[in-house]
Structure formats: structure tokens, C-alpha cells
Amino acid sequence: MQTLATTRTTPAFNARPAAVVGSREVARNSTGQRIAEALQLIATALEPKRRIVHAGDVIYRAGDRFEHLHILNSGFFKLVSLSSDGREQVVGLRFRGDWLGFSAISHGVYGCDAIALDTAEVWTVRYDALLQACITHPALMAIVHEAMSNEILRDRDSLMTICTLPADARVAAFLHYWAESLSARGLRADQFSLRLTRAEIGNYLGLTLETVSRVLSRLARAELIAFNEKSRRDICIPDFPALAAYVERRDAPAGLH
Structure with a gap:
């Protein structure tokens, strides 16, 4: 594998679709619009570095120093951790509009590998630049908080499932x-x-x-x-x-x- 130097976007792992097709369509359109609006604000406020990655590419590895957060504009990623006996464990999946790297904020290093599952576009922003941008763009802070909350809920629901x-x-x-x-x-x-x-x-x-x-x-x-x-x-x-x-x-x- 080659290593390369939101809003609440993803449904909970055990989420149910709406009982009525029309309701599900409304929810889908609302989520899609929120993702698009979040990406637009990120692009405007932060001017992220954009790059195309391919299946198997790694944007960070466990133990790498944390300086950046990453947002998926397209494609799919898996998060992989190593167990104590060296076995790989898939611990998360990410889709368009999702962020990568939140869990590294507290310890200053990434705790897992982020690996592309197909061709994807990744936006990268410096964490310190994000903090500064949130001061002048309160809506951006709301996006980050919602994305963090969504990740917590998704991981909880995945564990429950x-x-x-x-x-x-x-x-x-x-x-x-x-x-x-x-x-x-x-x-x-x-x-x-x-x-x-x-x-x-x-x-x-x-x-x-x-x-x-x-x-x-x-x-x-x-x-x-x-x-x-x-x-x-x-x-x-x-x-x-x-x-x-x-x-x-x-x-x-x-x-x-």
C-alpha cells in the first residue's frame, strides 16, 4: 500500500429507513444538502488541500504525528487498528462528508490507519488553521461539533449492533x-x-x-x-x-x- 505524505452525515449503523418512502426521500435530500453546504463552507473558509487517492492508499498510519484533519469529498475509507497480537481490525467506515482524524486530537498521534477503499477525493486541513477559522466562522464550529457528535453516535450504535x-x-x-x-x-x-x-x-x-x-x-x-x-x-x-x-x-x- 502506498502511504501519502459535517454535519451529522452518516446514518447510525443500525438506523432504520423511514416507514414511508416519501419520508426517507425527504431525509435523504436533507442530509445530502447538509453535506454539500458543509463542504462548501469548508472549501471557502479553509481552502483545504485537495488530492485524489486510490484503493489501498493510506493517508495516515497509527502512530503518525497528528497535525491535520481530513474530509472526504468522495469515495470510501476504512479505519484499521492493530490488536495486541498484531492482527488487523476494521474499526470504522467513512463516506462522503465524513471527517478522518478526530480521535487523534487528544493524544497528538493517530490511533489507526486510514485506508482508501476506492478512488476518492480527500480534503486536508491543518488543525490549528481549523481552530482559527472557527473563530471567524461560527457555522464552521457547529459543523465540526456535529461531525464529532455523529462519530460518537455511530460508534456507539455499531457497538450495540x-x-x-x-x-x-x-x-x-x-x-x-x-x-x-x-x-x-x-x-x-x-x-x-x-x-x-x-x-x-x-x-x-x-x-x-x-x-x-x-x-x-x-x-x-x-x-x-x-x-x-x-x-x-x-x-x-x-x-x-x-x-x-x-x-x-x-x-x-x-x-x-
Whole structure:
């Protein structure tokens, strides 16, 4: 891998879509507009350094000195930490409008690797410049606070999902989360390509590769999802409310029957 020298934007990991399609459309448009407005203010107030990165590129590594925050204008990222025995653990996912590096503020060093999952545009700002800009742009301070709050809520909900849901519901919740994150950004959510491998999904959800594969097959047999014939990374969700309803049944058995 090559190392390179918001507002509340992402739905909670176990968030549900609105019961009525119209309500979900309004929420999507509102979130997308807030992301666009936040990025516009960041561009105006901070004139961030912009760069294009590609799948596998690393914008910072665990242990690097913290001086900058990064905002995604497009693309997808994963955050990866090393366990005490040297194993990699996917600890977070980031989408357009999300910030990278908040957790490094308290200790002065980054605590994980930030790795691009596909081609993305990253905006980089110096932290000290951000603090100065917030003095003259109160709206910018509100954006930063909201982004921090969103990250806390997202991490909490992700932990709740992993700790409380059985395997099948956990994977369904992940697919729901990914689709809702795309929808909130004005992207197609009923058909999409997973940027993570099944092994990475399992790593993120606390499941084995084999379990993830079996669960995806069961979800497909239940017609909650469908695979593209050419690539099993390409997922179709034919009935979004049905998938959401399954996620809501937190006391569902581990298997689909």
C-alpha cells in the first residue's frame, strides 16, 4: 500500500429507513444538502488541500504525528487498528462528508490507519488553521461539533449492533447501513458494490469469513438481497422495507427459515 505524505452525515449503523418512502426521500435530500453546504463552507473558509487517492492508499498510519484533519469529498475509507497480537481490525467506515482524524486530537498521534477503499477525493486541513477559522466562522464550529457528535453516535450504535444482534441480523444491519449511507448522499442504494471483502466484513462485525458467506446466502434465499451474476460483491436489495424489518427484529433467531 502506498502511504501519502459535517454535519451529522452518516446514518447510525443500525438506523432504520423511514416507514414511508416519501419520508426517507425527504431525509435523504436533507442530509445530502447538509453535506454539500458543509463542504462548501469548508472549501471557502479553509481552502483545504485537495488530492485524489486510490484503493489501498493510506493517508495516515497509527502512530503518525497528528497535525491535520481530513474530509472526504468522495469515495470510501476504512479505519484499521492493530490488536495486541498484531492482527488487523476494521474499526470504522467513512463516506462522503465524513471527517478522518478526530480521535487523534487528544493524544497528538493517530490511533489507526486510514485506508482508501476506492478512488476518492480527500480534503486536508491543518488543525490549528481549523481552530482559527472557527473563530471567524461560527457555522464552521457547529459543523465540526456535529461531525464529532455523529462519530460518537455511530460508534456507539455499531457497538450495540455487534453486541446484541445474532449473525444473520448483524450482516443484514450492515447491508442496511451501507445502503442508507449511499442513499443519504444521493447515490443509488438498491444496487451497489460492496467495497469490503467478505473477510473484512466479518472482521468488522466480529464474524468469520465463513459465517458472513453463509449468512449472505441465507439472506439471498430469503429474497432479502440478490447477487449480480458477474460479481458477488454487487448487491441488490429488492425490498428495502423487508430488509429493515428484519433488522428491527433484534430477538430474531440466528438463522432464517
